Amino acid sequence: xxxASFPAPGSPPPQTWVVIPAYNEGEAIRGVVEELLARxxxxxxxxxxxxxxxxxxxxxxxxxxxxxxxxLGQGAALQTGxxxxxxxxxxxxxxxxxxxxxxxxxxxxxxxxxxxxxxxxALGSRFLLGGQAVHISRSxxxxxxxxxxxxxxxxxxxxxxxxxxxxxLSRKGAQTLHITQNGxxxxxxxxxxxxxxxxxxxxxxxxVVYTEYSVxxxxxxxxxxxxxxxxxxxxxxx
Amino acid sequence: xxxxxxxxxxxxxxxxxxxLAFFRxxxxxxxxxxxxxxxxxxxxxxxxxxxxxxxxxxxxxGVDLIFYFFGLFTAFALILLYTQGRTxxxxxxxxxxxxxxxxxxxxxxxxxxxxxxxxxxxx
Numbered sequence: 315x316x317x318a319s320f321p322a323p324g325s326p327p328p329q330t331w332v333v334i335p336a337y338n339e340g341e342a343i344r345g346v347v348e349e350l351l352a353r354x355x356x357x358x359x360x361x362x363x364x365x366x367x368x369x370x371x372x373x374x375x376x377x378x379x380x381x382x383x384x385x386l387g388q389g390a391a392l393q394t395g396x397x398x399x400x401x402x403x404x405x406x407x408x409x410x411x412x413x414x415x416x417x418x419x420x421x422x423x424x425x426x427x428x429x430x431x432x433x434x435x436a437l438g439s440r441f442l443l444g445g446q447a448v449h450i451s452r453s454x455x456x457x458x459x460x461x462x463x464x465x466x467x468x469x470x471x472x473x474x475x476x477x478x479x480x481x482x483l484s485r486k487g488a489q490t491l492h493i494t495q496n497g498x499x500x501x502x503x504x505x506x507x508x509x510x511x512x513x514x515x516x517x518x519x520x521x522v523v524y525t526e527y528s529v530x531x532x533x534x535x536x537x538x539x540x541x542x543x544x545x546x547x548x549x550x551x552x
Numbered sequence: 553x554x555x556x557x558x559x560x561x562x563x564x565x566x567x568x569x570x571x572l573a574f575f576r577x578x579x580x581x582x583x584x585x586x587x588x589x590x591x592x593x594x595x596x597x598x599x600x601x602x603x604x605x606x607x608x609x610x611x612x613x614g615v616d617l618i619f620y621f622f623g624l625f626t627a628f629a630l631i632l633l634y635t636q637g638r639t640x641x642x643x644x645x646x647x648x649x650x651x652x653x654x655x656x657x658x659x660x661x662x663x664x665x666x667x668x669x670x671x672x673x674x675x
Contacts, residue, residue: 351663354663355663357663360652369657374659376659376660376661376663377659378656378657378659378662379656379657379658379659380652380653380655381652383648383652384644386644386645390645390648390649393649394649394653398652398653398656402664494642496641
């Protein structure tokens with residue numbers, strides 16, 4: 315297997331780190347982590363105050379394991395992992411879901427615009443030509459599309475997928491973004507900040523597979539209203 | 553003095569005393585608190601004067617005026633509390649983040665950078 319995430323021999327490998335926010339993950343995360351490690355990426359797992367500490371599940375894997383002593387939310391976990399990776403000298407940071415719906419094989423293509431210096435943020439899109447949303451429910455697709463329309467309208471960004479946890483950031487991009495939305499509204503916040511700070515961004519087609527586990531672990535569609543509310547409330551805290 | 557007046561005066565006095573006792577607030581804040589309670593006592597003892605003020609503002613009864621201001625004040629206090637709560641949660645987030653990064657568990661063998669070993673051997 316040729317892995318395009320690494321440049322030709324001789325040039326130093328880019329410092330691509332993978333950050334995984336995790337909360338009460340059981341079955342899937344170990345496999346996710348092992349696959350990423352096998353591909354050679356340093357992996358940071360942020361255990362967001364899981365009831366059973368993830369240390370048990372991840373024992374023996376070569377990860378950087380951080381733990382929030384209190385559950386703060388996925389946005390907060392991402393920001394913690396990103397800051398840690400930056401402190402450790404990461405040049406490219408990939409955010410990756412713990413539930414197994416993302417494909418590690420997508421990372422080389424996702425980070426390509428960053429490594430080429432064309433973008434500071436690369437967003438994985440399951441709706442872009444070449445991307446895929448496998449086993450997605452019709453209602454979920456509808457809500458996600460609605461979120462896309464809403465985001466295009468509020469940020470003016472020409473995006474096709476707004477709530478996909480698979481993203482890549484350059485060091486500059488990671489330093490510029492500051493996620494203060496601890497909950498799930500961070501996805502919208504990232505896009506708002508891309509627009510506000512005029513960060514160069516690219517969308518890359520990726521495959522998202524909805525397994526039975528990821529659907530069960532994932533969000534309820536009604537949470538879209540909470541996200542809208544959080545985004546709205548944020549307007550008053552500039 | 554009607555019983556209700558006595559109750560209200562004792563109640564407001566209690567609020568003032570606990571405010572002064574439990575909060576190490578600025579002198580100005582304490583004076584404002586004291587002034588508010590004095591105004592409250594005055595309107596409790598001479599309710600007819602609140603109606604005079606109400607008429608000046610185009611409200612029929614003093615009680616109504618006080619009710620309107622009560623609503624306004626409550627909304628203001630809620631916003632203040634909400635903002636404070638948010639500040640606290642942001643501080644808490646920073647604290648928890650700091651601890652998480654400080655106490656990071658780095659497994660033996662955890663990579664600091666994409667390992668050369670991950671490159672194909674033949675390259």
